[in-house]
Amino acid sequence: MAITLLIPTALRSFTDRQSEVEVAAATVGDAVKALGAKYPDLNAHLFDDHGELRSFINLFVGDRKIEKPDGLTQPLADGETVMLVPAIAGGKPINNSQLKINN
Amino acid sequence: MFTALTNPEIARYSRHLLLPEIGVAGQLRLKNARVLIVGTGGLGAPLALYLAAAGVGTLGLVDFDFVEESNLQRQIIHSVRDVGRPKVASASDRIKAINPHIKVITHDTTLTGKNALEILRDYEVVADGTDNFQTRYLVNDACAMLGIPNVYGSIFQFEGQSSVFYAKEGPCYRCLFPEPPPPGLVPSCAEGGVLGVLPGIIGTIQATEVIKLIVGGKTPHAALPVGETEPDGGKPLIGRLLLFDAWRMQFRELKLTKDPRCPLCGENRTITGLIDYEQFCGLKKPETEKPVAKITATELKARLDRGDPLQIIDTREPHERAIVKFPTAKIIPLGQMTRRMNELDPAIDAVFICKIGQRSIFAIRALERAHYAGKMFNLQDGINAWAREVDKSLPTY
Numbered sequence: 386m387a388i389t390l391l392i393p394t395a396l397r398s399f400t401d402r403q404s405e406v407e408v409a410a411a412t413v414g415d416a417v418k419a420l421g422a423k424y425p426d427l428n429a430h431l432f433d434d435h436g437e438l439r440s441f442i443n444l445f446v447g448d449r450k451i452e453k454p455d456g457l458t459q460p461l462a463d464g465e466t467v468m469l470v471p472a473i474a475g476g477k478p479i480n481n482s483q484l485k486i487n488n
Numbered sequence: 489m490f491t492a493l494t495n496p497e498i499a500r501y502s503r504h505l506l507l508p509e510i511g512v513a514g515q516l517r518l519k520n521a522r523v524l525i526v527g528t529g530g531l532g533a534p535l536a537l538y539l540a541a542a543g544v545g546t547l548g549l550v551d552f553d554f555v556e557e558s559n560l561q562r563q564i565i566h567s568v569r570d571v572g573r574p575k576v577a578s579a580s581d582r583i584k585a586i587n588p589h590i591k592v593i594t595h596d597t598t599l600t601g602k603n604a605l606e607i608l609r610d611y612e613v614v615a616d617g618t619d620n621f622q623t624r625y626l627v628n629d630a631c632a633m634l635g636i637p638n639v640y641g642s643i644f645q646f647e648g649q650s651s652v653f654y655a656k657e658g659p660c661y662r663c664l665f666p667e668p669p670p671p672g673l674v675p676s677c678a679e680g681g682v683l684g685v686l687p688g689i690i691g692t693i694q695a696t697e698v699i700k701l702i703v704g705g706k707t708p709h710a711a712l713p714v715g716e717t718e719p720d721g722g723k724p725l726i727g728r729l730l731l732f733d734a735w736r737m738q739f740r741e742l743k744l745t746k747d748p749r750c751p752l753c754g755e756n757r758t759i760t761g762l763i764d765y766e767q768f769c770g771l772k773k774p775e776t777e778k779p780v781a782k783i784t785a786t787e788l789k790a791r792l793d794r795g796d797p798l799q800i801i802d803t804r805e806p807h808e809r810a811i812v813k814f815p816t817a818k819i820i821p822l823g824q825m826t827r828r829m830n831e832l833d834p835a836i837d838a839v840f841i842c843k844i845g846q847r848s849i850f851a852i853r854a855l856e857r858a859h860y861a862g863k864m865f866n867l868q869d870g871i872n873a874w875a876r877e878v879d880k881s882l883p884t885y
Binding site (some may be wrong): 395400420425427430431439440441443449450473474475 | 529620624644674675682823824826857
């Protein structure tokens with residue numbers, strides 16, 4: 386089933402600047418996994434060390450939020466769209482001291 | 489006690505008074521309202537300007553920052569002559585010039601878990617114009633605890649989000665985003681950029697929502713004088729997330745529901761007081777994490793001058809090279825790092841560079857996860873440091 390994922394600007398540097406990516410998937414969860422498989426550099430941003438979808442990314446089908454984890458098994462029809470909505474904060478860069486750099 | 493409108497105020501707010509949805513009762517509510525704007529940057533600027541013009545009687549401003557030249561591209565409340573001044577002082581002057589009828593209270597400080605409840609409790613609406621996750625969660629939590637609405641706006645590059653988080657009547661920020669992203673996983677505007685007019689649009693949407701909440705009597709202490717008819721506050725953005733894409737000129741509205749599992753406003757609440765937001769946002773790292781090796785611009789110059797074999801990897805986006813190029817660097821944007829790992833030679837020391845030395849750290853972390861075997865160094869403070877310390881002919885950005 387051809388599913389279109391809408392990529393927010395915050396994640397587009399990991400999808401070759403594409404705002405829409407098409408994958409073949411039968412459920413919401415599979416669609417996001419297929420996206421990660423297509424763009425390996427995006428994987429660490431989508432999934433945590435346990436393979437769970439990170440909680441700062443929400444998925445919407447139509448105008449409805451997918452509740453994790455149960456909603457990930459929701460089946461998708463051919464041509465449906467899944468929108469990724471990440472938390473964005475704005476301007477402030479993190480202090481380098483907060484990123485733990487060797488001195 | 490409500491203060492009535494004076495004749496000069498009636499003249500000034502005539503276009504509001506003519507709207508039956510606002511009228512005298514709504515304008516009275518605005519006059520007697522107390523609104524706190526957290527942050528006087530891109531979002532805070534239009535918020536403060538429009539709420540002042542609209543006649544919100546008391547405006548509180550919180551910001552610890554000073555006006556910088558790079559702010560002027562979008563923070564239209566500040567002027568060239570304000571560069572170097574505290575943002576709250578600059579904003580306060582501008583507000584008073586627009587509307588001498590209102591009172592401005594400045595909080596020249598960082599909002600923290602220690603002072604937030606004390607500051608916020610004097611206001612009946614809070615507008616969140618902050619630029620970091622710690623303060624967003626802090627504002628959300630404090631508003632929910634005090635029972636006041638949090639008018640939210642957030643921006644990145646061409647995209648904005650807005651909603652009204654009012655735990656009494658709908659979801660809070662935690663219902664939508666239970667946890668922040670790990671630090672640096674989502675780029676900041678300082679690295680990713682932001683269209684200057686975008687905060688103008690999102691901040692103006694926030695100002696609209698603040699006005700509607702006040703006029704519609706959705707805030708605490710909204711009782712009207714006897715005899716005034718209840719104004720129609722319209723449909724607030726509670727339980728809805730508005731997304732805006734400026735480059736495609738597209739608005740989308742998504743439905744939000746209260747999360748019964750929300751630790752702040754759900755059925756089994758575990759957050760009952762303000763917490764350590766730096767820790768919550770992962771900014772206090774466990775000591776066990778292996779640090780990234782760094783190199784300063786001066787050290788890098790010395791190694792290059794000695795003719796040390798080095799591979800320099802520019803992790804910035806391709807278009808950033810038009811701003812400033814780093815001599816002899818190989819270009820692999822952060823988003824392609826793992827995929828193009830085989831272009832690196834593990835036998836040669838690799839130095840990763842970006843604008844300010846953050847994306848380069850994530851490039852190193854990504855390669856570590858991909859088991860890259862070579863030695864990696866982060867150019868501390870990025871190409872901006874190279875421009876400051878080594879080649880002063882280059883611009884910083």
